[in-house]
Amino acid sequence: MKNDPIRIGINPISWSNDDLPSLGGETPLSTALTEGKAIGYEGFELGNKFPKDPAELRDLMAGYGLDVVSGWYSGRAATRSAKEESEAVGAHLRLLAENGCKVMVYGEVADAIQGEPLSLYKRPRFRTDDAWKRYGENLTDFARFTLSHGVRLAYHHHMGAYVESPDDIDRLMAHTGDEVGLLFDSGHTFFGGGDPVAVLDRHIGRICHVHCKDVRPDVVKLARNRHWTFLESVLNGAFTVPGDGVIDFAAIVDRLRAHGYRGWLVVEAEQDPAVAPSYAYADKGYRTLRALLDREPVREVA
Template sequence: MTSAMPATPTPAGRPLVPAERVAAAPISWGVCEVPGWGHQLAADRVLGEMRDLGITATEFGPDGFLPAGPVERSALLGWYGLRPVGGFVPLVLHDPGHDPLPDLARALDSFGDARTVVLAAATGLDGYDGRPVLDGENWAALLRNLGRAAEHAAGRGHLATLHPHVGTVVERREEVDRVLSGSDVALCLDTGHLLIGGTDPLELARSAAGRIAHVHLKDVDAALAEAVQTGRTGYTAAVRDGIYRPLGRGDIDVPGIVRALEGAGYGGWYVLEQDTVLSAEPGQGGGPRDDVRAALAFLRGEAA
């Protein structure tokens, strides 16, 4: 079960993370690859609000959110003063009869110079509210294909990381451990998805720091996380109900995690992700940007 974690104190006025290593993600504005997820904001609004908040880098978001061509994509982000960090690529890795490399190759065609590929071990189903149980053959295929995907990405100048993610086939702690012991692929440490899946993200940051190459920073309502774990509510419903909180307003020890990573020599990105579901277009000057602003203030040491 999930329980609240005592937070490591953050001195007021002292930034927790260097501003030049903070990036955003369109999912904080409700932009998601899942069909029927919610109202989808246009790129010009999302990117403009990132710029207005002083953010200088972002992940790509789902297919169709940005132009597919790497030159056009880079030009659009540059117009808003944003550097491309990389993007989320869900792949079916566990099916012995399916080759994930063509799907990965198509995704990488849009990456340009963006380095980080955030892989998820997708179920092959839409959404994140159900998942299959893998047998030994499935696990062998997953680990084999994960290595192949990382090698393919590296051959094209990108770093592949695996993102343990609710509603994928690598969600729970025993599954994370199986990837750690059965492969040498780097991890994306997503503080929220790990906690909801039953992994203490602070403990993982301490025990596996050398495998962590990318970070998604989230804060989480532990009571809602427990409801997802026990099946009392579905994941999508929990996101709609506010399972993700602005940094510092949930139950994850974000300062402790950052300090553990920095102390171990982590030098990568911290991507702000507060997944949300929108029912309609927010009024100008409000909506998701307020939560992102609060998270940025926390990282800058400005939050109470």
């Protein structure tokens, strides 16, 4: 599998949630790594429980026969200059580069409300074309810096942030250079009001990293209608693993393969492990994606 152009990894959020420590906070990292390896995952994205020293991280992961996939960086390019971002990212960028990562998950946290007790409709927005232009230019400059260290910025559109909806993604891509890659997140795309396959098709040339979340549409609908916060939406089960919701992962995998995607599919589904047991759901997510990668792609008839 290591020679496959598309590999399957997982985020430790299935075992313990960095934003909500009450969800699996007591679960040691060793449990996640042992179980993830046993299931068949080839690598993990980073979380708060991983070492921050490059050599220590490399030794830890080698002991489990796992690769480092990538790691989240809390960026503030909406309020800081590219130069300030380049200075701030130094230690994290080294951690990723020295552990063989090709992409860095970029989450815009400036003014974001994903961890705040605020309804999602109160998220920040760029109101003018000029604001989008300035943000895009700044982000592209920063992405040029990370790329000079061998790591491409993978922009994570996210609920409660400046880039949430399909229209936001379109505008981001229009105002940034190719140095800025897109992290396609199926669950956030659906929750943000989009058709995941349509958004994937529109921006497949820029996609450099993929988060595989499924959704429970009835919960998503309640979250919107009742003005839930992002964390309330998570606690109530808006997200789940591939194969447990309604997203067409077969179409997503087929399109990625047809386009020649080379990179990771990362199972990342924020759930309460007391309600959705970590091993069982991580196993279901892996088996769903593995079966899709192992089958012959469906060829459309003209």
